[in-house]
Amino acid sequence: MDEKTFFTGNIEAVFFENPSNFYKVLLIDITDTNSDYLGTEIVVNGIIGDVIEGEAYTFFGQMTNHPKYGEQLKVDTYEKAVPSSGNGLIKYLSSDHFPGIGKKTAEKIVAAYPDDTIDAILEDHGKLNSILSPTKKSGFLKLLSQNHGMEKILSKLSEYGMPSKINFQIYDLYKQDTLDIIAENPYQLVEDIKGIGFKTADKIAADQGIEPTSNERYRAAIMHLVPTMSLATGDTYIEAKELLEYTVDLLEKSRNVEIPYDDVALAIGDLIDEGKIQQEGTKIFDNSLFFAESGIARNIQKLMLRKSDSFSKEEVASVIKEAEEDFDIEYDNLQKKAIEEALNNQLFILTGGPGTGKTTVLNGIIQSYARLNDINLDPTSYHDDVFPILLAAPTGRAARRMNELTGLPSATLHRHLGIGTDDDISTDLTDELSGSLLIVDEFSMVDTWLAHRLFESIPPSMKVIIVGDADQLPSVGPGQILADLLKVEAIPSITLDKIFRQGKNSTITDLAHSIKDGELPADFTSRQPDRSYFEVGAGQVPNIIEQIATSWKKKGNNPFELQILIPMYKGVAGINNVNKLVQDIFNPLRDGLEFNFQEISYRRGDKVLHLVNETSLNVFNGDLGFITDLVTAKYTESKQDEIVMDFDGSEVIYPRSEWYKITLAYAMSIHKSQGSEFSTVVVPMVSSYSRMLERNLLYTGITRAKKSLILLGEYNAYNQAVHKIGSNRKTYLLEQFGIERDSDIESSSVAEDAKEHEVVENPQKVDSLSSDIESNVEEIAQEVDNQPKILTKVLVDNYGVDPMIGLKESDLLIFKR
Numbered sequence: 001m002d003e004k005t006f007f008t009g010n011i012e013a014v015f016f017e018n019p020s021n022f023y024k025v026l027l028i029d030i031t032d033t034n035s036d037y038l039g040t041e042i043v044v045n046g047i048i049g050d051v052i053e054g055e056a057y058t059f060f061g062q063m064t065n066h067p068k069y070g071e072q073l074k075v076d077t078y079e080k081a082v083p084s085s086g087n088g089l090i091k092y093l094s095s096d097h098f099p100g101i102g103k104k105t106a107e108k109i110v111a112a113y114p115d116d117t118i119d120a121i122l123e124d125h126g127k128l129n130s131i132l133s134p135t136k137k138s139g140f141l142k143l144l145s146q147n148h149g150m151e152k153i154l155s156k157l158s159e160y161g162m163p164s165k166i167n168f169q170i171y172d173l174y175k176q177d178t179l180d181i182i183a184e185n186p187y188q189l190v191e192d193i194k195g196i197g198f199k200t201a202d203k204i205a206a207d208q209g210i211e212p213t214s215n216e217r218y219r220a221a222i223m224h225l226v227p228t229m230s231l232a233t234g235d236t237y238i239e240a241k242e243l244l245e246y247t248v249d250l251l252e253k254s255r256n257v258e259i260p261y262d263d264v265a266l267a268i269g270d271l272i273d274e275g276k277i278q279q280e281g282t283k284i285f286d287n288s289l290f291f292a293e294s295g296i297a298r299n300i301q302k303l304m305l306r307k308s309d310s311f312s313k314e315e316v317a318s319v320i321k322e323a324e325e326d327f328d329i330e331y332d333n334l335q336k337k338a339i340e341e342a343l344n345n346q347l348f349i350l351t352g353g354p355g356t357g358k359t360t361v362l363n364g365i366i367q368s369y370a371r372l373n374d375i376n377l378d379p380t381s382y383h384d385d386v387f388p389i390l391l392a393a394p395t396g397r398a399a400r401r402m403n404e405l406t407g408l409p410s411a412t413l414h415r416h417l418g419i420g421t422d423d424d425i426s427t428d429l430t431d432e433l434s435g436s437l438l439i440v441d442e443f444s445m446v447d448t449w450l451a452h453r454l455f456e457s458i459p460p461s462m463k464v465i466i467v468g469d470a471d472q473l474p475s476v477g478p479g480q481i482l483a484d485l486l487k488v489e490a491i492p493s494i495t496l497d498k499i500f501r502q503g504k505n506s507t508i509t510d511l512a513h514s515i516k517d518g519e520l521p522a523d524f525t526s527r528q529p530d531r532s533y534f535e536v537g538a539g540q541v542p543n544i545i546e547q548i549a550t551s552w553k554k555k556g557n558n559p560f561e562l563q564i565l566i567p568m569y570k571g572v573a574g575i576n577n578v579n580k581l582v583q584d585i586f587n588p589l590r591d592g593l594e595f596n597f598q599e600i601s602y603r604r605g606d607k608v609l610h611l612v613n614e615t616s617l618n619v620f621n622g623d624l625g626f627i628t629d630l631v632t633a634k635y636t637e638s639k640q641d642e643i644v645m646d647f648d649g650s651e652v653i654y655p656r657s658e659w660y661k662i663t664l665a666y667a668m669s670i671h672k673s674q675g676s677e678f679s680t681v682v683v684p685m686v687s688s689y690s691r692m693l694e695r696n697l698l699y700t701g702i703t704r705a706k707k708s709l710i711l712l713g714e715y716n717a718y719n720q721a722v723h724k725i726g727s728n729r730k731t732y733l734l735e736q737f738g739i740e741r742d743s744d745i746e747s748s749s750v751a752e753d754a755k756e757h758e759v760v761e762n763p764q765k766v767d768s769l770s771s772d773i774e775s776n777v778e779e780i781a782q783e784v785d786n787q788p789k790i791l792t793k794v795l796v797d798n799y800g801v802d803p804m805i806g807l808k809e810s811d812l813l814i815f816k817r
C-alpha cells in the first residue's frame with residue numbers, strides 16, 4: 001500500500017469550521033512533508049477535532065486539486081506533532097502545556113518511556129505511579145489525551161462509518177477510555193449515546209468479533225427496543241411476548257443467524273432483575289416511563305391529600321355573580337359548578353369540546369379566585385415579585401393565546417419548568433414552581449415525561465387546574481395523560497358539553513361536535529357561511545389548493561392567515577408537495593436567492609414552522625414565523641449560510657447545521673397544528689392518507705379553524721375518518737393510582753354504510769369548480785379582514801401590508817415574566 005501523504009507544520013489560520021460536524025479548513029505552514037509539493041504553505045481540510053492555532057500537527061491524507069483553490073490535502077487522520085528527541089520531549093513535557101510538571105519530572109517520564117513516549121504512556125500509564133501523585137497523574141493524563149489521544153481515537157472511530165458528530169459525542173463521554181469500552185462492549189453505545197441504534201453497535205461488534213449469540217448482544221437489542229417501541233407506538237410499555245418476538249427478529253435480521261428464544265427470554269429476565277427495565281405482570285417498561293407514571297400518580301395523590309380552600313356556597317355564588325357582571329354573561333349551572341369545584345379543590349380538570357365555554361369559565365375561575373384570595377390581577381404592579389397565578393401551555397402559540405384571552409402573563413411549560421430542549425425532559429428534575437395557582441391549557445398534548453416533570457415541581461401550597469379536550473390527538477410522546485386522569489374518579493373534573501358558540505354564521509363548532517360524536521352532519525357537503533366543501537380525488541387536491549391560494553392572493557390577503565393542514569408528508573396530496581406549490585404562489589423567487597436543504601428551498605419572506613423546543617431562544621415546537629433574511633456563508637461568522645427568522649418577535653438565526661429544526665409552513669401536519677388556531681383552515685382528506693384517517697385527527701384539524709374552513713377531497717375519506725376511533729394507547733398510569741382498568745380498548749370500525757360519493761378526477765370538472773372557489777374565498781376573505789394581524793417589515797416588503805396593524809399590547813406582555 002502506498003504511504004499516505006503527510007504534512008507537518010504549524011496551523012497558521014483556521015479558514016473555516018463547522019461546529020456541527022467538525023469539518024475544518026486550515027492553512028499550514030509546512031515544516032516537513034513526504035510529498036513533492038513545492039509551496040511553503042498548504043490548505044488542509046477534513047473532519048478535524050479541536051486544534052489550536054499556532055501549534056504543530058501532522059496531517060495524513062490524499063492530495064486533491066480544487067478547481068478554484070488549487071492543491072490541497074484531504075485529511076484522513078492527523079496527530080499532534082511531538083518532538084522526537086529526548087531533549088525536545090523533556091522540554092515539551094515540562095512546558096506550559098502540562099502545568100505542574102517540572103524539568104526533573106519530565107526527565108523521569110522520558111526515562112520510564114524511552115520509545116514512542118506519548119503513545120506508550122497513553123497505552124499503559126502504570127509506570128507513572130512511581131513518578132506522579134495520583135492527582136497529578138490524572139491531570140497529566142487528561143491533558144495528554146486531550147492533546148494526543150483524541151485524534152487517534154477519532155480516527156479509529158471514523159473507521160466504523162458513523163457520522164463524525166456521533167464520534168465526537170462518543171469521545172466526549174468516554175474520553176481516553178473510548179477504545180477500551182468499545183472493544184469490551186460496543187453495545188454500551190446504544191445505552192449511552194443518543195443517535196446510536198442497535199444496528200450500528202452491532203456492526204462495530206461484528207468487527208470486533210463479538211459472537212451473534214453473545215449475551216451482550218441480546219441485552220443491547222432489548223435495551224434498544226423497549227424505549228424505541230414506546231416512542232413509535234405512544235404506549236408506555238410493551239407486552240413481554242411482543243418484546244421477545246421483536247428482539248429475536250432484530251437479532252436474526254441484523255446478522256442473518258438463528259437466535260434461540262429461550263436465551264433472549266433469560267436476558268430479558270436478567271435486565272429486569274438488575275433494574276435496567278421494569279416489569280409489572282406481562283408488561284415491560286422503559287425505566288424513565290415507568291418511574292414517570294408512578295411519580296405522576298404519587299405526586300397527584302400527595303397533591304390531593306393537601307387541605308384545600310373551602311369556600312361556602314354563598315361566598316362562591318357571590319364571586320361568580322361579580323364575574324358575571326364583569327364579563328356581562330350568565331354562567332349556566334354546569335359552568336358555575338366548574339368554577340366552584342376549581343375553587344374548592346387542589347386539583348381540578350376542566351374539559352369540553354370547542355365553544356363549550358372553557359375559556360369563559362377559566363376567566364371566571366381566575367376572577368373569583370383573585371377576589372376570594374385578595375389577589376391583584378394587574379401583572380404590572382408586581383415588579384420583581386412573582387405573579388401568583390401561573391398560566392402555562394405545552395406550545396408557544398397556545399401560551400400566547402392564553403395570554404390574549406386572559407390578559408395575564410403566560411408561558412410554555414418548558415419555560416416554567418426550566419427545560420431547555422426536548423432532550424432535557426427525561427433527565428434532570430427542576431426546582432419547585434412558585435405561585436399559588438397554576439393553570440395548564442391544552443393538556444392533551446402533555447406526554448408522560450413532561451407531566452412527571454410538572455407534577456414533581458408543584459409546591460405544597462399550589463392549586464392546579466388542568467384544561468384540555470381529550471377528544472383531540474394524544475401527545476406526540478408516550479402516554480395519554482389527560483384521557484387517563486379523567487378516568488381517575490378521585491380527581492374532580494367537569495366536562496362542559498353545551499355548545500355556546502352558535503349563530504347562523506358559525507357552523508364549524510357544530511361540525512366539530514358531530515365529528516366527535518362519530519357522524520358527518522347531513523349538510524356536510526353543502527356550502528355554509530363559514531365553510532365550504534369541494535369533492536375531488538387525491539390527484540386534484542394540489543390543483544384545487546393552488547386555486548384557493550391564487551384566489552386568496554388575488555384578494556390581497558395575508559398568506560399567513562390561510563393555513564393548510566394535511567395528515568401526511570408524502571404523496572401528491574402530501575405536505576411536502578403542497579408546500580412547494582403554495583410557496584410558488586405566495587412567495588415566488590424574486591431576488592434570485594434561495595437556500596436549498598433536504599429538498600426544500602427557503603426564500604426571504606417564507607412562512608416557516610419550528611419543529612423543536614428551544615427555550616433559550618424563546619421558540620417552541622409548533623411556532624410559526626417567517627424568514628426575514630438569508631445570509632450567505634461569506635458574510636457570516638459561522639462561515640455557513642444562515643437563515644434569519646422572526647417568530648412572533650423573537651429573532652432566530654440558524655446556520656445550515658440547524659436547519660433541520662425548521663420547515664416550510666404553508667401546509668403543515670395536523671399533529672404539528674395542535675395547540676394553535678388559525679383564522680382560515682384548509683383540510684383535505686383523501687383515501688390515500690389511509691392509516692391516518694382517524695376521528696381524533698380530523699377533529700383536531702377542523703377545530704383549528706377560528707373563522708372559516710375549507711374542506712376538500714373524498715367524502716368517503718372523511719366518512720372513514722369519522723368512523724374510525726384510533727385504538728387507545730397502552731399505559732399503566734391508572735394502575736399506578738390503584739385503579740383496575742376495564743378492557744376498554746375500543747376496536748376500530750369503519751361504517752359499512754359509507755355513502756358512495758362521486759369522486760372528481762376529471763380536469764374539466766375541476767375547472768368548473770374554479771368560480772365556486774373564487775367566490776368562497778372572497779367571502780372568507782371578508783371575514784378574515786376583520787381580524788387583528790401581526791405583521792412586520794417582511795410582510796410589507798413582500799406583500800405590501802402595514803406592519804403596525806394589530807400589534808396588541810398583550811403581544812408585548814407575553815413571556816414578560
Ligand SMILES: Nc1ncnc2c1ncn2[C@@H]1O[C@H](COP(=O)(O)OP(=O)(O)OP(=O)(O)O)[C@@H](O)[C@H]1O
Nearest residue numbers: 329330331332353354355356357358359360500501
Ligand atoms: N354561559 C354563557 N352564556 C353565553 N355565552 C357563553 C357562555 N359561555 C360561553 N359563551 C360564549 O361561547 C363562546 C365560546 O366560549 P369559549 O371561547 O369560552 O369556549 P371554549 O370552550 O374555550 O372554546 P374553544 O375551545 O373553541 O376555544 C364565546 O363566545 C363565549 O362568550
